Amino acid sequence: MSTTLDLYPLYQAIDNAGSAEDMRRAVVKLCEHRAEASVLKLIEVLGYNNPGAAIAAVDGLIAIGRPAVDLLLDNIDSFDYGARAWANRALAGIGDPRALPNLLDAALNDFALSVRRVATKGLGNLQWDWLDTVEWPTAQEQVLQALTQAGKDEEWVVRYAAVVALENFGSQIETNREAVLASLQTCLATEVESVVCARIHKALKTLKAL
Amino acid sequence: MTHMGDEHSNGMRIDWTVETAIANLQPTVEGSLRYYAAWWLGHFRISRPEAIDGLLVALNDETHRSPDGGLALCRNAARALGKLQDPRIVSALRQRLTCEDYYVREVVIQALESQADPSCIPDLIAFLEGGAEAAISIPGKPHLVQPYEAVLEALGTLQAKSVAPLIQEFLLHPVPKVQLAAARALYQLTQEPQYGERLVLGLRHEKLVVRRSALMDLGASGYIAGASAIAATLAENSLKLTALKDLFNAHLHQSGTKNDPENLDATSEQLISLMDALL
Structure with missing residues (x-):
C-alpha cells in the first residue's frame, strides 16, 4: 500500500501539468497505485473540466472500489454537474448499495441529464451480495420503481440507460424478472427513438432466454 | 464551461400547456418569457397554426434584444421553426438569410437544413461566393464573415452534389471546425x-x-x-x-x-x- 508521502510527487505532477493530455497521463500514473489515500485527489480531478483526466480518475476510483464510496458520497459536488456526473459514474461502477439513496435521488431528480443517465445505469449495477438479504425486498422495489420512472424520462439517453439497467437488474435477480419484463413492455409502448426501441427488444430477448 | 447545450431542457416551466406557451409568445409579453415560449414550442414539437403564427412574428421581431444587442428571440424562433412542420416555414426562413445578425443567419441556415427542403440550396451556395479565400474573420469578432460551418453542413445534408468541388476548397481552410464541416459535407455527398x-x-x-x-x-x-x-x-x-x-x-x-x-x-x-x- 502506498503512503501519502509516496503519492505527493504524483499529485504535483497533476497540479503542474502543462496541458490537458499531460494531466491525463499524470492521473493515469496516480491510478496505477490504487491507493486509498489518493481518493480525495481523484475526486478533485473530476471537477477540472478535463474529460480525459476525469475518465482516468473514474476508472481509478472504480479500481479502488468500496473504500472510495464514503468519500465519494461525502463530496458530491452540488454546483458542478459535470463533476457530479463523473462521481455518480464512479459510484455506479463500484456498485456498492450504500450509494443507493444517492443514486435513486440522482436518477430521478437531478436537473442534469448526464447525472440522471449515470445514476440510472448504476441502479442496474448494484452488488446485491454486499447488502443484507433482509433489506433486499424494499431496496429492490425502490430500484424497480425508479427504473420504470427513468424509462419515461424526457431525454432519450436516460431512457436508454433505464433499459440497460432493467436488463442487468432482471438478469441478476430472478424473482424480479417478470416485473422487469412488464416494465420494459411499458417503455416500448411509448418509445419514439429507434435506438431505444432497438435496445428494449434486445433486453427483452436477453431476459426471455434466461 | 458547460456541456454543449445538452442540459438546458429541464426548464422550471415544464408545467406549461400549449395554450400558455402560445399566449406567452405574443408581442405584448415580456421578452424573456417570449424567448422561453419559442423554445418550448420547438422542444415539444407544437406545429399548430397559432404556434407557427407567433413564431413567424417572433422570427422577424428585431425590437427584442438581449443585453449584448443580439437578436435572441429571432434565434430561438428560427430554432423552433426548424423543428416544426408548416408550409409557410421554409420561405419565411429563407427571407431571414439576409438578416444583419450573424447568429440569426447561422440558426436560420441550421433550421433550413432540418427542414430538408432543397429549394434553399441556391441561397446557401451564394454564401460560398469567393470560395475559401473569402472566408476570413471579422476584426474584433469571434467569427468569420459568414456562418460557413452551418452552410457547408446544410449543403451536405441537402445533397447539393454539384457544389462538391467548391466545398473541397474548405478542407484547407485555416479554421479546424470549418475543415471538419467541409469533410462532413463531402462524405455525405460522395x-x-x-x-x-x-x-x-x-x-x-x-x-x-x-x-x-x-x-x-x-x-x-x-x-x-x-x-x-x-x-x-x-x-x-x-x-x-x-x-x-x-x-x-x-x-x-x-x-x-x-x-x-x-x-x-x-x-x-x-x-x-x-x-x-x-x-
Whole structure:
C-alpha cells in the first residue's frame, strides 16, 4: 500500500501539468497505485473540466472500489454537474448499495441529464451480495420503481440507460424478472427513438432466454 | 464551461400547456418569457397554426434584444421553426438569410437544413461566393464573415452534389471546425471514406472544442467506420452517445431496416454495445 508521502510527487505532477493530455497521463500514473489515500485527489480531478483526466480518475476510483464510496458520497459536488456526473459514474461502477439513496435521488431528480443517465445505469449495477438479504425486498422495489420512472424520462439517453439497467437488474435477480419484463413492455409502448426501441427488444430477448 | 447545450431542457416551466406557451409568445409579453415560449414550442414539437403564427412574428421581431444587442428571440424562433412542420416555414426562413445578425443567419441556415427542403440550396451556395479565400474573420469578432460551418453542413445534408468541388476548397481552410464541416459535407455527398477519415482525425485534435465538433460531424455524416473512434475520444460521454445514436439512425436509414428493430444486423449490434459501455 502506498503512503501519502509516496503519492505527493504524483499529485504535483497533476497540479503542474502543462496541458490537458499531460494531466491525463499524470492521473493515469496516480491510478496505477490504487491507493486509498489518493481518493480525495481523484475526486478533485473530476471537477477540472478535463474529460480525459476525469475518465482516468473514474476508472481509478472504480479500481479502488468500496473504500472510495464514503468519500465519494461525502463530496458530491452540488454546483458542478459535470463533476457530479463523473462521481455518480464512479459510484455506479463500484456498485456498492450504500450509494443507493444517492443514486435513486440522482436518477430521478437531478436537473442534469448526464447525472440522471449515470445514476440510472448504476441502479442496474448494484452488488446485491454486499447488502443484507433482509433489506433486499424494499431496496429492490425502490430500484424497480425508479427504473420504470427513468424509462419515461424526457431525454432519450436516460431512457436508454433505464433499459440497460432493467436488463442487468432482471438478469441478476430472478424473482424480479417478470416485473422487469412488464416494465420494459411499458417503455416500448411509448418509445419514439429507434435506438431505444432497438435496445428494449434486445433486453427483452436477453431476459426471455434466461 | 458547460456541456454543449445538452442540459438546458429541464426548464422550471415544464408545467406549461400549449395554450400558455402560445399566449406567452405574443408581442405584448415580456421578452424573456417570449424567448422561453419559442423554445418550448420547438422542444415539444407544437406545429399548430397559432404556434407557427407567433413564431413567424417572433422570427422577424428585431425590437427584442438581449443585453449584448443580439437578436435572441429571432434565434430561438428560427430554432423552433426548424423543428416544426408548416408550409409557410421554409420561405419565411429563407427571407431571414439576409438578416444583419450573424447568429440569426447561422440558426436560420441550421433550421433550413432540418427542414430538408432543397429549394434553399441556391441561397446557401451564394454564401460560398469567393470560395475559401473569402472566408476570413471579422476584426474584433469571434467569427468569420459568414456562418460557413452551418452552410457547408446544410449543403451536405441537402445533397447539393454539384457544389462538391467548391466545398473541397474548405478542407484547407485555416479554421479546424470549418475543415471538419467541409469533410462532413463531402462524405455525405460522395460517400468516399477519405472524408470520413478526416473527421476521425479531428477526434484526436489537441483542442476539446474541435474534438466535440468532430464528434457531432461524424455522427451526422453517417460514417459507420468511425464508430469505435467516437467511443475512444477524449470528450464527454453525453456527446459520444449522441454521435453514436446519430450513426445508428443513419445506418437504419441507409440499410432500410428502419422498421425492424427486433432483428438488428451486426453493425447495429456493434453500435449498441459501444453505447452501453459509455452510459
